[in-house]
Amino acid sequence: MSATDTPVPRLPELEVDRRAWRHLADAAVGVELDTGDMILNLGPQHPATHGTLRLVVRLDGERVLAADPVIGYMHRGYEKLTEVRSYPQITTLINRIDWLSSFANEVPFIHGAEKLMSIEAPPRAQYIRTILTELSRIATFVLFLGEMGLQVGALTPAFWGFRDREHVLNLIEAATGGRFHPNFNRIGGILDDLPWGWINETRNVMKIVIDSCDVFEDILAGNEIFEARTRSIGIIPGALGAAYGVSGSNLRASGVDWDLRRDGKPYLAYPEIDFKVWTHPDGDSWSRYWVRLQETRESALMVLQLLDQLPSGPIMAKVPRIIKVPEGEIWVETENPLGQMGYYIVSKGATGPFRVKIRSASFSNVSILPWLLRGVYVPDVITILASLYFILGDIDR
Amino acid sequence: MSHVLAVDAGWGVTLGIKTVVVLGLIPAGALILGYTFLLKMMSHMQSRLGPMEAGPHGVLQLVADGVKFLQKEDIMPAESDRHVFAIAPAVIVMSTFLIFIVIPAGPKLVVKNLDVGVFYALAVSSLSVIGVLMAGWSSANKFALLGALRAAAQLIAYELPLLLAVVGVVAQAGTMNLQGIVGAQANGSIFGWSGIGNPFILTQFVGFGLFLVASQAELTQTPFDMPVAESELVAGYMVEYTGFRFLFFFIGEFGTAFAFAALAATLFLGGWAIPGVTNTGLMEVLGPLVLFAKLMIVAFLMFWVRFTYPRLREDQLQALAWKVLIPIGLANILVTGIFKVAF
Amino acid sequence: MRKPKLPGLIGGLGITFKTMLKGAVTVQYPHEREDPAPRARGVIALKEENCTVCMLCARQCPDWCIYIEGHKEKRPPRREGGRERTVSVLDRFDIDYALCMYCGICVEVCPFDALHWSPEYEYSEFRIAPLLHDKVKLGEWEATVPETEPLELGAEVKGKK
Secondary structure (H helix, E strand, O other), rough: OOOOOOOOOOOOOOOOHHHHHHHHOOOOOOOOOOOOOOEEEOOOOEHHHOOEEEEEEEOOOOEEEEEEOOOOOOOOOOHHHHOOOOHHHHHHHHHOHHHHHHHHHHHHHHHHHHHOOOOOHHHHHHHHHHHHHHHHHHHHHHHHHHHHHHHHOHHHOOOOHHHHHHHHHHHHHEEEEOOOOOOOOOOOEEOOEOOHHHHHHHHHHHHHHHHHHHHHHHHHHHHHHHHHHHHHOOOOOOHHHHHOOOOHHOOOOOOOOHHHHHHHHOOOOOOOOOOOOOOOOOOOOOHHHHHHHHHHHHHHHHHHHHHHHHHOEEOOOOOOOOOOOOOOEEEEEEOOOOOOEEEEEEEEOOOOOEEEEEEEEEHHHHHOHHHHOOEEEHHHHHHHHHHHOOOOOHHHH | OOOOOOOOOOOOHHHHHHHHHHHHHHHHHHHHHHHHHHHHHHHHOOOOOOOOOOOOHOOOHHHHHHHHHHHHOOOOOOOOOOHHHHHHHHHHHHHHHHOOOOOOOOOOOOOOOOOOOHHHEEEEEEOOOHHHHHHHOOOOOOHHHHHHHHHHHHHHHHHHHHHHHHEEEEEHHHOOOHHHHHHHHHHHHHEEEOOOOHHHHHOHHHHHHHHHHHHHOOOOEEEEOHOOOOOHOOOOOHHOOOHHHHHHHHHHHHHHHHHHHHHHHHHHHOOOOOOOOOHHHHHHHHHHHHHHHHHHHHHHHHHHHHHHOOOOOOOHHHHHHHHHHHHHHHHHHHHHHHHHHOO | OOOOOOHHHHHHHHHHHHHHHHOOOOOOOOOOOOOOOOOOEEEEEEHHHHHOOOHHHHOOOOOEEEEEEEEEEEOOOOOOOOOOOEEEEEEEEEEEOOOOOOOOHHHOOOOOOEEEEEEEOOOOOOOOHEEEEHHHHHHHHHOOOOOOOOOOOEOOOOOOO
């Protein structure tokens, strides 16, 4: 792979009379035909782009000369919408940014609002938030572990991913009421305490999750064909990745030992539990898969640990009836399943924020694509897209 | 065939019956394989049930799908080369049809007992490349074109290991006639013990493995399904096809799988014969059943692999064919030849 | 890291084969139903007599899918010689489930406990218009609202609202 840092030039406009192509085949034998680059549109409707990412790829045969991601097909204008909603209403909206781990999206926003109001949620609420954040991380990653197989051609693990994620989603539903969009965080705490029997059920499910990690390790990570497809494909050098703003597991797979749960400003109950931050030195697609696999296991262990330490007490701090956030600005960032997620909240003292800037992980993660995709083959494009693991809602917001 | 019916029919009637039987075999085989493996085995491997509503356990699901395909509008892309686009699916089914002609299912139960049966079967099976190229080129779609070129490169690369795998069998049997190969296995013996004859899978296990791998590539099944790669090229060369033309592709795909499984069962597992049973009349009835049972075992292996593995990349596939499979195939022929001469 | 015992290619075949024998997890929906958790947000039920037409829910709804109309009515005084009472009467309470995001804010803000979540989910329609449930239909859901379930150990028992 040619690893130069020069920016990829924009693709030239294609000005070809499409009718003219039909006669190319009639060209006389023996005449040297011009070979040209082929411009291939991967997406916006393409099974490998997780929705509506469009990649304009210039191909020479099957080799990618340049790739140009086009985003915005799913832009829903959340930053603007937040300006005309109140704080409780915004939580239901930002659920939908990264729809696979919606609970984790709520946490930084609520956290920022709480900080502006100088409220702190009681410890039990913090623990339950942490547990649910880790559960949504597991739900996201278990799906990834299967779906990565689908993208490299193994159909079966994808269904297992859905099967095993179902247990975790059932847990989230039993606790919050929503499978995908919990909307469970409130300023000052959480909506409701856990239902009876939930803790035991969670312990059982964590065992299932750990078992399923073993299965994925055997059927994909240890599979020779899978390794041939992903090893040394799409290598992100650690420093370059950090410069592009790549974060989360993608960066840790490049050997950068950086996890906001441990290294950022302390939030939730993370400072009180032990966990290992997994890294891999290679930075290729396989190591991204491997790191997520380990993190799924680690998250399951973290949930078990959190359940053991779960304190009793209230779940809601004293909060005024009508929530008005005092004037101020704050930047909060957390380690979400897809990477670093942050909100910059500007409040002018109203019931809703004045301006919110959303820093979503996938947007920065795909920004490295033009650099990463140069010189690879078309099948590798799909492997790299799958291993970067982005959610379109998280890119376009 | 005419002997079975005990009617001394004219050649025209015989030909008609044979054509109808073989034409019926292709969709029937496709239905059986499609239902057993694609719908049910794959579903259970993926912890689900698969279709359950159409008929008991969904047996009629593929029939229902077929009817649905027939109702669909026949769409041709505006830029497509219409005639080529229309013929391509038929070319693919034609190649399947031609393989069935030489596969014996009983002592007399064969459409045409060619002396060069093996050679002929492998030759016509590669005709499907032409259909694939026609489909890919005429669709006027870049994905289809990529898929077709991949298919062409892949099918050509894997013809060779397929052929080399069979050469061992041919050398051991001493004939290219498929009936002769079945006979050689039924009448053979393992160190003087002839209880199960001598199915060539015992001596030609390398060849059998090669044959399975290469036929997997011929059938464009995972791990070699780059031409139709769902997640890359959407559906490769058949991306623009709808309705009954797509149905043709489907029937062609599974019909060819059926034919290849039958071919592998004939070449390596002893075909229709039961060693020791020499009653011709009985074998005319039992033979197809025996062949079908063996064929399902081979098909199970092929689909098991298909539903378990990820797919390779195009260049890795070529490397595997030229650098691994072909040398193994050549070595296998060499060893077979030495043994043949020595014993 | 666990070391796989077999080469991945063979181990993988073993895993798929084992899974095939293990049986399916499918729930054959129309024949057998899945029971969602009691907290699941299926449909919103309305207890009409509790509603005072305060409009809080309609105002807090993030996508404004609740339509409320009401009017004031004079009622005879409770005691002889007392003043006439004014009560709010609910004329219309519609929730458009084609718009609803199932966030639960309306249920949460209702000060008089008139709205409840029910885990019922079988109310899909062939057309969009019948997804607008009026107060009669919303009242019918009230029968499916589950009892308040007990909470997990260590929770502060207050009773929900």
